[in-house]
Each structure stands twice: as C-alpha cells, then as structure tokens.
Amino acid sequence: MDDALVAALRTDGRMSVADLAKRVGASRSAVSARLEQLKADGSLNVVAAVHPEFLGLTAYAHLAIRTSGRSQATTDAIAALPAAAFVSAVSGDHQTVAELRLPDSPELYRTVADIRGLPEVEQVNTLVYVDVVKGLFMPGRPLPPWLRLDDRDLAIMLRLQADGRESYARIAEHVGLSPSATRTRVRFLVEHDVIRIAPVLSRARPDAGLVCGIGLNVRGAGDSVTAALAAREDTEFLARTIGRFDVVATIAAQSARALDRALEEISGRPDVVTAETWVHLRIAKERYEWPLPTAEELARR
Template identity: 45%
Template sequence: MSEDLDARLIAALQQDGRASYSELAARVGAPRTAVSARVQALLDSGAVGIAAVAHPQLLGLTSLAHVSVAVSGPADDVVDALCATDASVFVSAVSGAYDLVAELRVASDRELYGALAHLRAQPRVRAVNTLLYTDVVTSVFMPQGPLRSDVHVNDTDLRLIELLERDGRMSFVELARRVGMSPSAVRARVSRLVGNRALHVAAVVRRGTGSGRPALGAGLNLGGDDERVTAFLAASPGVEFVARTVGRFDLVLTLGSDSTTRLHHVTEQIKALDEVRGLTTWAHLEVFKEHYSRGIARTSA
C-alpha cells in the first residue's frame, strides 16, 4: 500500500515539487498525515529529492542531445569523464547495444561537437551515437515549452533560483530571510518564474541510491505524423521525458515506475499505436549523475 502511495506522491511532486501537503493529499486521495509522513520518509531516505531547474534557454543552453556510448572493457573511466564535464546532466549505465547513455546540454552545436570529440577520445570508447533534440515534448526535469521572449530576471530572481536548486521545498519564510524580502514578495516572484516557464520545481528520483524504482529508456521510429503518439505519451502515467530527435530515432523517452510489470504494460500500449514502426528499449541499471541545475551567469545590464 505504501509503495502505491509513494508512486502517486512522486508523480504529483514531479508535476509540482512545492505542492503543500494538503494539495498533495487531495491529488493522491490519502490523509494529510499519511502524505506528510511518506514525503518526509522519501526525502530522508535520499530516494527522492526536490529541486528547481531553470529553463535551459535561461542558462544559455540551446543545444541538447542524447548520447549512447559503447565501451570496450570496464566503463569506469568513461563514466568518470562524462560525470566530470559540465555538459552532462545525466549519465547512466544501461542494458542493450550500448553500455552508457548521457544527456548533454551545451550553449551551441560547436560546443556539443567539442564535448563529443572529447568523449570519443577516451581510450575505452568504441562507438558514440548521438540524437539531437529538436524540441522537448514533455519533461518532469525542466520547464515545458520555449522560454518566453519577454521573460527577464534580476539578481534577486537568480538568487531565489539558486536557493531552490539546492532545496526545492525551502519555505517562503526561509527564502525571504535569505534574500531580504517579505515572504509574500518572494511567493509572488517564485510564482512568476514558474508561471513564465523560467523555472520548474519537481521531484527527482535518485535511482543511483538503491531506491528500487526501475526506469526504462526508449527510442521510437514512427510512420506518418507524430502528434497522436506524443499526445498519448504526454498523458501516460510514468512517462517522464519525451523529445523529438534527429538521428536513428524519431522520439526518445524515459519511463519510470514502481515495477517492471507496469513498464512492460506501457511499452505494449506504445507498440500498439498505429504510427509506431519500431520500439527499442534499454534498462537504466545504475545512474551515476542526475543533476539538472547549473549556475546562471550574471551579466551586467
């Protein structure tokens, strides 16, 4: 029973990591006291963290890619190289034709090429396959859609973002104390940042901590228009990430669940869609890095 409640709470927190216990209780249909206890237990265990993620465009990151890496022999040195670079926000050992996958976010295609060249130069790297994101359809790890052109942030906004990157559920009272403003003013600023899609606060499942929550990556090859497929994926429980890509797949996605049985059920539903011509999956065996926050460079006005 607690595992089912945990799954529902994580899904709710991935949508809004700052939702109050009362709001969470209403969403998952459980008593507030039970919700408070389970959320605190998840946070204390390290299995789940709540963090703010600024829109990649706000950080100047306009080139995003999914990279699959085949390694000859042990992958430790390659993992270390991927984790050490600021370009990577996600690094995982996987099953299947490749040994590792990573997500890279950089400022330009030229910078991406440089990061890939550095990766290819690692002695044990046998092959690198890159999927360029053309757009992110849905994600629990970042704000949705393009950054609005009229969004502007000042030093106070940046300080609030940095604080929420460290603790996404930090109270408005504590945030106000840190930035020297009233709680009501801070609440308004955070609401504006979230409402303008400059910031997203969400639960991140720490799958490298032995949480036992399986995750599956998948690549889809499609025939015809992708709108029905992307709409289905965006509305499906457990779908954490979907991006349109250029490369060997038309879409790449991440599925998370509390059981492999549920993951199998979702993949069967996806394969049943008329537009899906092929589905390739890989299991995430161990996550070495999952850090979507990145410092924002301050520029003088």
C-alpha cells in the same frame, strides 16, 4: 501515501502540507513527518530547475556509447563532464547513454569529440534533439521576450535549486525581501516558466522499479506516436530527434512484466516502424542544478 504525495507534488512542488494532507487523505502531522523522512534518507527531494533558455543552453543531444572491455570508467568519465545532464550504464548494444546540454552546436560537437577520444570508446551514436515533448523539468514554451530579472530573483532561484520547498520566510532572510514579496517573486518565476519546481525520486530506493529507454523509427511526422507517448503516465521523458531514431523516450515500470507490457503496446503501434530498447542498470548522474548567469550577464543579452 508516497505515490500520492509524489503525484500531488508533480502538480505543485510547493503545495502546502495542509493541501497535501487533503490530497492524500492523511493528517498534516503524518504528511509532514513522511516528507521529512523521505528527504532525510534521500528518497525524495523537491528542487527547482531553471528554463534552459535562461541558462543559455540551446544544443541538446542523446548519446549512445559503445565501449570495449569494462565500461564503468567511461561511464564515470562522461558523468564528470559539466555538460552531462544524465549518464547511465545500460544493457543492449551500447554500454552507456548520456544526455548533453550545451550553449550551441559547435560546443556540442567538441564535447562529443572529447567523448570519442576516451580510451575504451569504440563508437558514439548521437541523436540531436529537435524538441522535448515531455519532461518533468522541461518547459513547454519559450521565455517571454520582455522578461527582466534582478539579483534578488537570481538569489531566490539559487535557494530553490537547492530546496524547492524552502519556506518563504527563510528565503526572504537570505535575499533581503519580506516573505510576501518573496512569495510574489516565486509565483512570477513559476508562472512564466523561468523555473519548474518538482519532486526528484532517488533511483536507488528499494521500490524504484525499472527504467527503460526506447528509440523509435516512425512513419511520416509521427505526431500520433508522440501524442500517444506523451499521454502515457509511464512516460518520464519524450523527445523528437534527428539521427538513427525519430523519437526517443524513457519509460518507467514497477516490474519486468509491466515494462514488457508497456513496450509491447508502444512498439505494436501501426505508425511505429522499428523500436530499440535499453534498460538503465546504473544511473551515474542525473543533474538538475546549473550555474545561473549573473545580473550583469543578463543585462548584456
């Protein structure tokens, strides 16, 4: 049931319990109880992620950090940075990888410089994102230029960042709208990609499986490679980059054998020149909630 629930929630994070029950072939009471149990033990949370453009984040980078000696202190120090969206201890030539999100390139450079200055850091290898081709919370299009939001929209987004399935009635109580007006605003925010509501699975759960990063050098523009990777169900994340790799991706598998098979399929493509992989050993940070701008800040844009 769990896999079916997650798959359904990925299509609509606010799908009703009745519709979820139809999707997974179980009773409403069973689905409701299972969702509550998964939320209570931290295995599954449904949250809203806000469009990076709305947050003023335009500079993205993937960092691979090589350290001397123990790496945990370095990993944890990077995880403490506000700009770090994802930080993990990994196997391979580097000991830590991180994804940074910042307002512009100068701030990105300063943050990378700060990481280079950490005591045990020997080298930081940086990939700058050209675009994100696939990502659970990454938008597929820019925000409409005519978009205007007010304090109540911001209040709704704040509630949904904490709980993407909070009832319309409860949200309405906090934002001073009727449940029907709240529903209309939430649908507007989702339909225009201001927010994406989706399930987040705990990497610490017993059945979490393996997560692997892969960096590719490709022939030419690599459009066929990115299209093929984006179409794979086991691809969690995919970006085109500038740096030592042309493409970087995250692949998930339930077993080492399944992961080996997936990596062989990807690296064996004729349009892939080289492939480098790393396995995520301890995910120190996976962040989806970011501070929202105020209505006054939005008005000045």
